[in-house]
Amino acid sequence: MELILMRHGKAEPAIPPMKDEERDLTEPGREKVIAAAQGLAGGLADASRLQIWTSSLARALSTASIVAEVLGVEELRLLPCLEEGKLPELLQELATVEEDAQVLVVGHEPYLSLWTEHLAGSALPFKPATAACLTPCAGRSERWRLRWYAQAGILGCLGKK
Incomplete structure (x- = not known):
């Protein structure tokens, strides 16, 4: 299994009366997510087995939708x-998915950094549209290994090959 953690793209500022959960991506945020998704596309061996799970907050849902469109994934799964x-x-x-599955999780900070620290021993900075790939260590379901980590700019460069 591969677990790809990805932070949503750059979001609109919280300006009252807008609620935090309503904040969507900025236009530059959308463009960076598209570029990052194109970079992800080049690094996935087989996007047909990719599942995309996302927070329902507008900025994460928009990010997940863009990634799904670029990668040809038809369904998103919302996880509270x-x-x-x-x-x-x-x-x-994650324990319910097949062993050869790839799961891309679109989420938020500070959770993504905390999760990578807990799972793989590395607290990584998840700037907008940053992603990291983890795989479980054999025989130890609570420990994961960091396979790769890339901020949005690097992912974008990979998509321009």
């Missing part, structure tokens, strides 16, 4: 635990 940073619930959901 992603909005609240509940790693145990995410791990329970």
Whole structure:
């Protein structure tokens, strides 16, 4: 299994009366997510087995939708635990997927950094549209190995090959 954690793209500022969950991507944020998704496309061996799970907050849902369109994934799965940073619930959901699955999770900070620190021992900075890929260590379901980490600019460069 591959678990790809991705932070949503740059979001609109919280200007009252807008609620935090309504904040969507800025136009430059959308463009960066498109470029990052194109970079992800080049790094995935087989996007047909990719599942995309996302928070329902507007900025994450927009990010997940863009990635899904670029990668040709037809369905998104909304997981409430992603909005609240509940790693145990995410791990329970991951335990139900096939061993050869790829799961891309679109979420939020500070949860993504905390999760990578807990799972792989590395607290990584997840700037907007940054992604990291983890794989479980053999025989230890609670420990994961960091396979790669790329900020949006690097992903964007990979998509321009």
